[in-house]
Every structure is written in C-alpha cells, then in structure tokens.
C-alpha cells in the first residue's frame with residue numbers, strides 16, 4: 001500500500017467518525033470548508049434540540065403534547081389533574097380485562113351485553129375504578145340502545161366531558177372526574193328535563209343498592 005493510499009484511508013476514517021456519514025473509498029472527497037461549516041451548524045442545532053427535548057422530558061411534559069389541547073387525557077394524568085392516579089399495571093390488577101379495556105383504553109362493550117343495560121333497582125352507579133358516585137337509578141331510563149342510559153349525572157362535577165374525534169365522528173366523551181376512567185359518550189337526544197343521553201358502558205360502573 002502506498003503512502004497515499006494509507007493517507008486516504010486515514011482521511012476516510014476521520015471523515016466517517018467526524019460526520020457519521022458512510023462513504024466509500026472510491027467516491028471519497030475531503031470535505032470543503034463550506035461543507036464543514038454547514039455540518040458544524042447542523043450538529044449544533046441537533047445538540048440544541050436534544051437538550052430542549054431532555055428538558056421537556058425532565059419537566060414531565062411530552063414534546064408531542066405541547067401543541068395538543070391542555071385537556072387531553074395523557075397530559076392531564078401527567079399533570080396530576082386526577083385525584084386517583086395509578087399505573088397501567090395497577091389498573092390491570094384491579095380490573096377485569098373488559099373493565100380495563102373500557103375504562104383505561106376507551107373501549108366500548110357490545111350493545112345489550114353489559115350487566116346494567118336492563119338493570120333496575122334503587123341505588124347508585126359508581127365508577128368501577130375509584131368508587132366515585134356517578135349516576136342515580138332515578139335518572140336511568142330505557143333508551144333502547146343496549147347500554148345503560150341516564151339523563152344526568154348524580155352531580156355535574158362528577159362526570160366531565162371532552163371532545164372525542166375518534167372513529168371519524170365528533171362525539172362528547174364522558175369521563176370520571178376523579179380517576180379519568182372512560183365511561184361512554186353523551187348525546188343530545190335524551191329525555192326531559194336535560195335532553196341529554198349519557199350512554200355509559202356497564203363495564204365502567206359498579207351498582208350499589210340503596211333502599212329508598
């Protein structure tokens with residue numbers, strides 16, 4: 001190997017380690033001054049972005065959540081908006097697979113399959129995750145939908161609502177205010193006096209009988 005070939009190999013190795021760019025021996029050209037300047041600036045920018053991202057993560061804030069609604073569930077949980085906060089693992093241990101899928105993953109039970117869609121009796125329907133009272137049996141009615149339906153919550157503060165744009169529809173999602181459990185959706189085709197239909201999954205509820 002000639003001294004020139006050795007020198008060239010050394011340059012290639014230096015170039016690769018400096019810029020992280022693979023280049024073959026054949027088409028290798030030493031970087032010109034402009035190239036070096038651009039690469040330096042690019043590297044500085046990358047380092048700056050990495051530092052900002054690290055700072056965001058350290059502050060407990062997802063970079064991709066910054067442009068989202070401040071009411072989105074993920075940011076709410078991270079900012080401690082809910083009184084009851086548990087890890088995914090803890091919820092899985094506490095709930096049945098169906099309860100977990102509905103309340104923590106925003107699932108929907110099949111119509112007419114839940115234990116409360118045709119349930120009657122005096123009492124209170126509580127959040128299956130945290131036990132917060134959500135609906136009273138007095139406000140339950142037969143909507144014919146196959147899901148437990150109520151025309152209002154036991155307390156307006158106990159059920160919060162959020163816009164839901166999934167499945168190509170714009171709907172109003174109903175959530176437990178204390179733990180963020182997904183309950184179901186709210187529609188405006190309910191009976192008097194509110195005209196609202198809280199269409200709730202049985203899997204999100206736990207009925208507690210109370211004598212009148």
Ligand SMILES: [Zn+2]
Pocket residue numbers: 127128129130131132176177178179180181
């Ligand atoms: Zn709850």
